Amino acid sequence: MSKTIEITSSEQFSDILSKSRIVVADFYANWCGPCKQIAPVYEQLSMSLSRPNIATFVKVNTEGDKAKDVAQAYAVTHLPTFILFRDGKIAEKVKGADPQKLKSLIEKLSNDIETAGEGGSSGGGGMTWLGADLPRGYSDISDVIDVKGLELLNADDTEFSVRTLFNRPKPSSLEKSDSEQKDWVESDTDEQLLLFMPFNSSVKLHTIQITSLPPKAGEDDDEDEIPMRPKTIKLFTNRPHNLGFDEAEDIQPTQEIEIGEDDWNANGTANVGLRFVRFQNITSVILFVVDGDGSSEKVRLDRVRLIGESGEKRDLGKLEKIGDGE
Incomplete structure (x- = not known):
């Protein structure tokens, strides 16, 4: 070491x-x-x-x-x-x-x-890949996520891990590679997903970058089996734990967003702008994928990046001045 x-x-x-x-x-x-x-x-x-x-x-x-x-x-x-x-x-x-x-x-x-x-x-060097340009004055703060507290409901967890969404390298679907290793997640029984992201420190969120790279349908493919990009998402803030799907449907979100076809760039990434005033002093975010942009029963996510400003640790202000040399 x-x-x-x-x-x-x-x-x-x-x-x-x-x-x-x-x-x-x-x-x-x-x-x-x-x-x-x-x-x-x-x-x-x-x-x-x-x-x-x-x-x-x-x-x-x-x-x-x-x-x-x-x-x-x-x-x-x-x-x-x-x-x-x-x-x-x-x-x-x-x-x-x-x-x-x-x-x-x-x-x-x-x-x-x-x-x-x-x-x-796993490739891509020491820098984190971003699917879109950063808004001026803000940075990628995805590393403040408490990865041990991550939870993704309705994921096909027989093949996928929630931590995959925050991998630093470029998604394999954008690389010219023969690798069979899957580095994305898909929904399981229907198109909905509930992603709970707790943070190690309070943050100000400006944008969420969502990358989704479903394969194109071939002549012999059943389009109902090809995953979709997310269309409608709801965001909930400062929750101590994940919501259930019924609860997420019924309660008022911090913000609801519809991602249009033109919002996806060449990297398969949508810059989801937030109502910044509602996303100050945030300790957790739930991203609820309500539906997708087609008729399939699955939604696919390749990467999620949080863009904003990281803040001080919530309990730092209570530290005692033990052993200060003055």
Whole structure:
């Protein structure tokens, strides 16, 4: 496993942020007693979770002439401070030498590391494939999804996994490949799907990108068996768990959207714009595929991407200043 990297300059730190999708930084000082006490815990977590170009653990000595510029850039005023970066941006921050809070943060981070590692190892490099351009000023925040809490109802789960929807590489249907590995999901008994997505931190959602790449019908194909793209979807926010299909039909959604044929681009992706004011401080989203764009009994999804802004961890404000060196 990779060892913790000691930061000696702001240029070095910027380079690491650009190359590693997840970066955890320990801001410390040699005179700080609590920093020394928690250092072995941090080293242990680094040794077990570091992954080249996926998850990198660094230490920033705030006393160093050059490294202290990094601390100033991220407004570090308490020691130790641990900052988690996703795709070069601050995702979460923990102040104080509390091993349990640090371990809890890293354990939740392990979901992201596992997902990123699976995606990176199956082709497409370290970057996440997007089926459409990002709206200006927003980014892909799909990595805030708590993958262990994902639930997809009415999926043909004998062949498909819900985590497939958030794979990082380009869908296999867009690649010229003879691979028989299926990297999409289809509905089972009818065209409806209920996807529950809980988040590790509160977010602001601007857009949902849905990619659907059903095969074209051949002369001998039964069109009723060929899956459809979704047409009508309903979105529900801040639910503690998934809904049932009857409940999803009856209650008022946060937003209902109809995807037209012209909304799908050449990558088979629809940019589903949201009423942004209704999607602030969101901790979970349910995507309900009500029906498809044809007469088949199946709907297909290849990828789902969440576009917006990630926020601070919901319970960070309650952290006690334990072991702060002031």
